[in-house]
Amino acid sequence: MPDRTQNGAAGAAGRAPSADRPDAVRNVVLVGHSGAGKTTLVEALLAATGTIQRTGRVEDGGTVSDFDEVEVRQQRSINLALAPLTHNGIKINLLDTPGYADFVGDLRAGLRAADAALFVVSAAEGVDGLTRMIWEECATVGMPRAVVITKIDHQRADFDDVVASCQAAFGDGVAPLYLPVVAGGKVSGLIGLLSEKFFDYSGGGRAETEPGPAYREQIETYRGGLIEGIIQESEDESLMDRYLSGEHIDTKALIEDLEKAVARGGFYPVLATCAGHACDTVVGMAELLEIITQGFPSPMEHPLPEVTTIDGRPVTGLSCDPDGPLLAEVVKTTSDPYVGRISLVRVFSGTLRPDMVVHVSGHGMADRGHEDHDVDERIGALSSPLGKLQRTTAACVAGDICAVAKLSRAETGDTLSAKDRPLLVTAWDMPDPLLPVAIQAKSKADEDKLAQALGRLVAEDPTLRLENNAETRQLVLWCMGEAHADVLLDHLAGRHGVEVERVDLRVPLRETFGGKAKAMGRNVKQTGGHGQYAICHLEVEPLPSGGGLEFVDKIVGGVVPRQFIPSVEKGVRAQMERGVLAGYPVVDIRVTLYDGKAHAVDSSDMAFQIAGQLALKEAAGKVQMLLLEPVDEVTVLVEDEHVGGVMSDMSSRRGRVIGTEPVGTGRTLVRAEVPQLEISRYAIDLRSISHGTGTFHRSFLRYEPLPSHLADRLRAATE
Template sequence: MPEKTTGGPAGAAGRAPSADRPDAVRNVALVGHSGSGKTTLVEALLAATGTIQRTGRVEDGTTVSDFDDVEMRQQRSINLALAPLTFNGIKINLLDTPGYADFVGDLRAGLRAADAALFVVSAADGIDGLTRMLWEECASVGMPRAVVITKIDHQRADFDDVVATCQDVFGDGVAPLYLPVTGDGGVKGLIGLLSEKFFDYGSGACAEVEPDAAYREQIDAYRGTLIEGIIQESEDETLMDRYLSGEEIDTKVLIDDLEKAVARGGFHPVLATCAAPGAVVGMRELLEVITQGFPSPMEHPLPEVTTIDGRPARAVTCDPEGPLVAEVVKTTSDPYVGRISLVRVFSGTLRPDMVVHVSGHGMADRGHEDHDVDERIGALSSPLGKTQRTTTRCVAGDICAVAKLSRAETGDTLSDKDDPLLVRSWTMPDPLLPVAVRARSKADEDKLSQALARLVAEDPTLRLENNAETRQLVLWCMGEAHADVLLDHLSKRHGVEVERVDLRVPLRETLGAKTKGMGRNVKQTGGHGQYAICHVEVEPLPSGGGFEFVDKIVGGVVPRQFIPSVEKGVRAQMERGLLAGYPVVDIRVTLHDGKAHSVDSSDMAFQIAGQLALKEAAAKVPVLLLEPVDEVSILVEDDHVGAVMSDLSSRRGRVLGTEPVGVGRTLVKAEVPELEITRYAIDLRSMSHGTGSFHRSFLRYEPLPSHLADKLRAAPE
């Protein structure tokens, strides 16, 4: 923990850090908005422990944690990346998560694999809505957290202001452990608020000296808040009384209580860092918090484990000698080495060439088929960027990369083949941006299915839809950036070119009034001909009424065996549509008269007559187009409720009501035509500054306004 003597960095470039036991592992996810400095911080920590030689970014923009070609081109992290290092005999698995909302699937995967979280906040840019929501999510499950303030050397940086913002946004239990000292355009060092010593980095090495008297007032203010926060979380109930009575509490007691409070998730230390090459400050202090304050995997609760048929499994603990239980948290496809799975081991020990059972994850609705299959795994490695460093085993609590798991997908469970188990999957957000695509050529079409299967295996936030009604292939994505990356992967990684097309929303048709029609199918072609005449009455039903067929034939004018044929023909015409090619719904068709021939009448003749009768009836009255209407629930901060409700009105939506949810948030319920919300995932994010979310479900069909119906009739395809 802070201000204890450390043995310095351990680990060496090119050698994979390893752990022999769970209590020597720390799994830490770095969380923060795009541009907050997470990847730069990871590089600085790797360099501080001797894992890499710090040289900054190379000419093509590659960093040790960037491994995707898109990341290199766009200069931003869009994937979960693992960066293992060793400090004071403890293996630290740093999980660098994306900071952009479109890639929240990888972010949640990182939190699933971690036992604690570092929330990275830029001193120059503050805190965004996504970071705030993730803090609340971590708090709800009791995940230990710390705050790292980066870029304290920035000209806009104000340490006091950003600490106040963190305390306001993140709530109680947030307090700094160190006070940064800046000057001459850089960071000189840190003042330890418990030891009241200045750790001077001005010479490159850390020297411990007395702080300047000018900082006395600031030290006293922060130190008092820090000590009070630690004591409030202490298990020693006498400590607060002793402190308030004026007793000087021993620093070792405070540090011990601080470590316990951080591990429990009750206290959240704030650390200031500068990770710029040549001016690195605060790495040792941060590593001490990670190794001494954050819990080991043995102290963090495991996810729920069941048998593959959902029955409760026997208790599973973080024991290297226990039954194998591991989870695939990330899947990537490398064009040279094939599929690589990033795996968190919860119990047991994973070794190369083991035969494991792969259990599916229950997301068949997204194109991820359930499966239960035995597979032999390939080599184990400890990845660092694009480098795969071989390792001989992965014990409970550790994370590794596994090669040759050809059937495993993100979210799948690996367990003993003789005792298959299933880890309860983590919550994945629904992809709500539909993007319709088509292959550019026949050659691309032939390769598209296999390429999409690989993308689905890698990304559980992607949902594929082959819409039989609109005859479109639709990728349901998290946002525009997510869609761009998927299409880029199809092109650059899998060699498949696709193009976007306008999304077609499945409409319906119905009749606007009661009407009658006759179907006359009389043909003589030599030999057996066709003879079928039927008279029908058609009337609209209320919305959601479906289809009714009524038989009112008397006297056998239509033989009993041909009455189902008339209904079959009517249904076939309803599927084909009456005006714009959309299925017909909500009608009642009554067959009340007809004629037949003893020789030329047949099943097919009466099917055709039924079709003709419905078409003639429809020609006499207006045919209405119906559009799908969704029930939409939108969760936004109170400040954005007005903008959201105004926007819904502009989309022909009907607001049903609002209700408060927690503190400072409101749930808005509305009914909105589906045509108006195809891009709502993007628009809501803009309106709510990234803090809003919504859920949609089909409600019913309603008549489409005439001006929009005329447009669609003119161009039905």
Template sequence: MRNVVLVGHSGSGKTTLVEALLVATGTVQRAGRVEDGGTVTDFDEVEVRQQRSVNLAVAPIVHNGIKINLLDTPGYADFVGDLRAGLRAADAALFVISAAEGVDGLTRMLWDECAQVGMPRAVVITKIDHQRADFDDVVAACQDAFGDGVAPLYLPVTAGGSVTGLVGLLTEKHFDYATGTRVEREAGAGQRDQIDAYRGTLIEAIIQESEDESLMDRYLSGEEIDTKVLIEDLEKAVARGGFYPVLATCAVPGACAVVGMQELLEVITQGFPSPMEHPLPEITTIAGKPVPGLTCDPDGPLVAEVVKTTSDPYVGRISLVRVFSGTLRPDMVVHVSGHGLAERGHEDHDLDERIGALSSPLGKQQRTTTKCVAGDICAVAKLSRAETGDTLSDKDQPLLVTSWTMPEPLLPVAIRARSKADEDKLSQALGRLVAEDPTLRLENNPETHQLVLWCMGEAHADVLLDHLAGRHGVEVERIELRVPLRETFGGKAQGMGRNVKQTGGHGQYAICHVEVEPLPSGGGFEFVDKIVGGVVPRQFIPSVEKGVRAQMERGVLAGYPVVDIRVSLYDGKAHSVDSSDMAFQIAGQLALKEAAAKVPALLLEPVDELSVLVEDEYVGAVMSDLSSRRGRVLGTEPVGTGRTLVKAEVPQLEITRYAIDLRSMSHGTGTFHRSFLRYEPLPSHLADKHRSAAE
């Protein structure tokens, strides 16, 4: 068995490559669009309409008796959550690079991410028949981006402007696909120069990774190393993650539809490790104690992880599960352990559930299976509580797989239901979306009273709203995001609150005099009792404070909470019959409002601390952009090789769409983190705008 994730930028040809492998192994009869307008792996209604992958999809194939689970991931940065899920479920990665477009920044970042966990990798160059394609240039770009150990195993052969075959650099064989089938023959004399240009470098790279230390000396002394020995060392180096072969493919439907498929399948089955050879993720008890000695053993204790959750309007919830240890069977009772994303609206779990039907997924097809053994991937129906990232284990021996790193959603999108009927269904529909997508954070802001979806980007937001409408029948509309401002006093002022009403029967009587003065930023609220002589009875002094606090919550200028003031109650009057708690609360409110009318009231805006990590070439553009957002750049510091961390303080009003803008500036390679810092006065021209909007 092999579990292989396909990684690459959008449009690099991952889905087309998966379909070509499905055809090459006889899993499906033909590639291309299916009846509903999608492909075998792109079947979601959004994928069909936009003709791009937005979900993780599984396509199992069999080659030479080995089952290969191909994990097709989205190539757009907004859907990095599904990509990370694919990396967790896989034991090796195929980096798919378009010969026409080369290597982008996001692909380089993902390569580094795989390197950190030691994941074996290979590079597949697609679209080698494209008119802009230059195989030598794209190989050089891969070596520059990915470092040492990247070398081609085969070179493309062209005739009449079309790719007709490959030449193996180790075997020196010509694999001719011109007739539509693979024909093996000796390399021709005209191909010798090209072979000689690459073969020596390839052999040296393999020998450098060999466990036989004498091999390099023998090679340098002029000895011809046996091809079989080189291939064996190559396979071991690939499985260890020390060597990264480059393969050329042409998977576009047409005359060259099969070029490179057999060669790629050989690398996957002979070079990539099986699940038994790949280390398991860190596994602990529920209490966090490490569990040593677990292996990928079908007879071991059950440890599985939900790597993807989807909702089908007819079938219900479907969980894509990778089994790391033990065997999963239908109707088993398993323990579901939570994943620690409660701050994003994903509740932690610690409960038992019964497994429903098991199936082997091929796109949206679900083929029933009787078990899922360690190392395999399956779909589980009707797990009503388990969410993406949860662990399934034996109910008598609950365990927890350490969760993989999830990026922070940084694009806020405010929404509201389009109708009362939609409002009634919205809560349940959002709960399902949150269960499916761990990169989504749901916020019901208590200050602005807005429902906010924190997304990875604009495309992510569009897909979420599309799913609300298409899958769950809930129509919502976007509204302008409100940033929670604050109000404060621009100077010292006095105010009187007079609440005197005599209308027959029990009236109201309360008069209070207060003095309000501003406190330094972050000073909060102070209430000072300066009453002497009992002019305001002791029992009503807390009532005045309560009224002041209530008015502070409602604001005195534009409807935003008042902060950083000291209110001193220094005089007042009461009535023996008509004074009451409520009367003095109202008087306190009126006193604060009158004081506010005598001095300038200031609007305060929240300021965040931003840490922006970008490649060195984009530092200047990022710093200039932050300054244009009324930001203060605090400094920079190098991080690793070729990357810089820029620190700045920027008003929240200026960064509501920064996730989109930074991606554009840095060509998808920049990331940032934000945290609240303090409130500062809003510039007068912006304050006037907000004040007018509130009137």
């Protein structure tokens, strides 16, 4: 393994790693909570392979993974970042993902582009709820996984405890391959549990020696569990009997079975590492690279996502073949002020080359502001990104990942295919954004630029939903959380030069009649020439929730001519839309037209429309008017230990818990009905209540009367 140095120039960063065949590629996503050390680990691997010659955050550009202006300022990952390197002839595409729940869209993009996952766990912090949830998602699709324990030199680190917590959180098949040797708070090396050798890093290199007798008991304890785990996944059914009978099992055979089990996603090795400026010696990179290159599968061994034609017919027979039909997917879109739009693309079949004309197929998320696409575009330059540096590459074969410049129409989630054989990759699951943030431009100049800037943000971020609410006349960004919202507004200002400010979110209320009332609408005006003459008598009474408008005609004797009766109804409907007292639409009433007068010359359609409006407003002044608030049906999925907290919180929001039901092992689904006025910030509050493990969905249910004290407060605010 090359020596790692802390200082110096970019070294080999100018040379783009390349692959000419799928079996020479490994696509690996790094998953873990914020602060676990994913970015530090990526840079240590880049340095270990000679791709870069220094690691750590630098003042002028952040890190290789964190170079966005917001990431540099906040010193945390918020974007999916690709870091390619080469080791022993294998190109490794490391996909560094954010560890914060607000940026789960980039996390899922990394999972989509990868064929295996490294779960990064801090020895000082352990396993968090989000990491456990992602592990379960990977288990569902059978993705191969390994666990990397970082910060083993931390003063709070306890290797035995963190391994036990990983086994408790991730289940069977999790076992360490190496034991770290820590003395005086410093890591000197690793003990291989299969080879029973000590790999000494204290001299700056990697020397192989015998472990001391002090570690014998710990080696035997972990080694037995490791061998049993490997044998359980072995295709040789006789191995277990031979092992239990005391027969020595050849180490080479165990390693071969281990690699096969890891590639199948049946066994999950645990490795210990030490990297970053806090470590005197970087430890564990050679062992980790060995697992990635020899244990993790190539793209040829990982199944392709489901593919259809544009009209939805299933497509079969595709494989990870560089000579096959082109099939690729945009997994990440970013905007560069100098280069323009840059698309990170995973190629599943065929080979992508510069200047190719490809078909761009849409992704079916029009409800979030992402329009469907069905256009041809010319591929721009291909590159292999490393931080801010875009290193040109001649082609991108099936199984590889590259960046494509100037795809002006393609967005995150879109499919690229041959123009004469357009295909569509089934979209990956994306969580619903459930935090509404109302914004408005600070100036007329900002307002003019806002639509274009938001369009670019929507193209980049499939977790963002843009809503122009016609009823409340507000522009609403539906976000994943507060940090997500802050980053979006930061990008609007910094990247697009658009200043906006947050405003209070308005909830679309309704009005209805609290009792029965009669009123007359009189529209009589005499002017020179034709005047206006229309009189109508209405009776208004409330209907049950959801009743809408029921218009009843009880005119007898022609006191209101037949042609003007629809005019009265039209006027009533128009006034219902505008509201009668607080300015909210009126719903759920029966309006009966039972009397009126007309004039042979001055009566008209418009005159009776106005009369209908006046009558409805007069009736509203004679009875109590009720304000109605929208109520949502809310389902919350949480771990059992947080159910009580969720139910108590629902009650504090004027919610009604309808019921609970178990979901799988250790989780409960809570169903409740909650007013929208009380739930706008629930995405933030639930994360706090459930320690980041809870998820929820909401959908409109019905309107209900607003409590009188809240109604009075709202009416006072509108006066």
